[in-house]
Amino acid sequence: MIEFKDVSKTFSLGKRDVHAVKNVSLSISKGEIFGIIGFSGAGKSTLLRLVNMLERPTSGTIFIQDIDVSKLSSKDLRTRRRNIGMIFQNFNLFNSRTVAGNIAYPLKLAGTPKREINKRVKELLNFVGLADKEKDFPDQLSGGQKQRVGIARALATSPDILICDEATSALDPDTTADILKLLKKVNRDLGITILLITHEMHVIQSICDKVAVMEDGEVIEDGNVFETFTDPQHETTQRFIHSVQSDLPSKQILKEWRSSGGGKLYRVIFKGDATNDPVLSTITKKHDVDFNIVYGAVRELQEKLFGNLIVSFTGDASAVQNVLNELNTIVELEEVIENEG
Ligand SMILES: Nc1ncnc2c1ncn2[C@@H]1O[C@H](COP(=O)(O)OP(=O)(O)OP(=O)(O)O)[C@@H](O)[C@H]1O
Numbered sequence: 001m002i003e004f005k006d007v008s009k010t011f012s013l014g015k016r017d018v019h020a021v022k023n024v025s026l027s028i029s030k031g032e033i034f035g036i037i038g039f040s041g042a043g044k045s046t047l048l049r050l051v052n053m054l055e056r057p058t059s060g061t062i063f064i065q066d067i068d069v070s071k072l073s074s075k076d077l078r079t080r081r082r083n084i085g086m087i088f089q090n091f092n093l094f095n096s097r098t099v100a101g102n103i104a105y106p107l108k109l110a111g112t113p114k115r116e117i118n119k120r121v122k123e124l125l126n127f128v129g130l131a132d133k134e135k136d137f138p139d140q141l142s143g144g145q146k147q148r149v150g151i152a153r154a155l156a157t158s159p160d161i162l163i164c165d166e167a168t169s170a171l172d173p174d175t176t177a178d179i180l181k182l183l184k185k186v187n188r189d190l191g192i193t194i195l196l197i198t199h200e201m202h203v204i205q206s207i208c209d210k211v212a213v214m215e216d217g218e219v220i221e222d223g224n225v226f227e228t229f230t231d232p233q234h235e236t237t238q239r240f241i242h243s244v245q246s247d248l249p250s251k252q253i254l255k256e257w258r259s260s261g262g263g264k265l266y267r268v269i270f271k272g273d274a275t276n277d278p279v280l281s282t283i284t285k286k287h288d289v290d291f292n293i294v295y296g297a298v299r300e301l302q303e304k305l306f307g308n309l310i311v312s313f314t315g316d317a318s319a320v321q322n323v324l325n326e327l328n329t330i331v332e333l334e335e336v337i338e339n340e341g
Pocket of ligand 1: 011012013018019020038039040041042043044045046047199
């Protein structure tokens with residue numbers, strides 16, 4: 001659907017070059033919700049501007065629905081752009097137009113007949129849950145309602161792709177959850193591919209199928225959200241994940257555990273089927289070892305379970321070693337080292 005092949009974008013600022021995007025190769029399939037996460041300045045917005053063809057790559061190619069958009073004429077670009085809807089952090093609504101007027105705007109630009117526009121606007125108002133706000137102006141709406149108008153407007157020309165530029169960053173947590181739910185509905189019910197950028201890991205965790213982590217213009221890690229969350233490879237990815245789920249007790253608690261004579265601690269990671277079986281109790285019972293879950297949780301991610309527990313084992317040293325050996329064949333296991341946390 002969207003394919004980046006070795007794409008770079010360099011801005012020349014007088015004598016200085018800014019390499020905003022460096023050698024990015026990414027593949028976004030039809031029907032996916034694909035999230036790009038990165039800290040400020042990582043190159044996310046530039047990547048989006050390359051997708052909606054507001055910038056041309058310095059090198060590399062970008063295919064959108066099998067068309068190499070880096071080679072299109074300006075006129076063809078304008079036509080292709082209608083196939084991509086976009087929503088923004090600050091909504092970008094026309095304050096002088098009503099809600100209906102905002103949603104109708106792209107249809108007017110496309111020369112759609114008035115009766116058809118009215119019908120489509122009503123349909124979209126129902127879809128985003130704003131049927132009673134048709135005649136209101138943006139400044140009479142809450143942030144969440146404004147973003148619903150933004151979504152309706154982006155969907156007006158029935159695009160195949162929706163791009164979301166930090167679409168929930170200006171909203172409170174409850175409203176964010178509502179808007180993310182609506183985006184999921186856009187994806188599931190209308191089959192629209194969604195590409196979003198964010199600096200918030202909980203957005204990725206809530207609705208994305210795939211994620212790419214950007215740093216300093218490069219994609220440093222990408223893949224399925226479940227795999228990335230449960231086995232992050234890069235330190236920056238780990239930092240993002242820790243922002244939504246702490247997987248260790250605080251340093252203070254660890255210190256108290258050590259000073260009160262607590263034994264070695266192990267991180268036990270369960271994924272998928274292993275979360276359904278009483279692995280810990282079965283194996284420890286067999287070897288006559290006791291276990292104590294000191295910290296952790298089992299979470300749901302992409303409709304799969306993922307457990308991350310910090311456990312101590314007590315018993316005969318060789319029996320504990322047998323437990324560790326056996327556990328190691330079923331789940332991921334590692335000792336929690338002294339300076340972690
Ligand atoms: N038009 C431009 N001219 C010159 N430099 C630019 C331009 N656009 C972006 N940059 C630079 O490219 C780098 C990447 O910027 P970009 O806006 O893509 O990052 P970002 O990840 O979206 O950051 P933020 O979350 O803060 O918006 C930055 O160093 C930025 O200053």
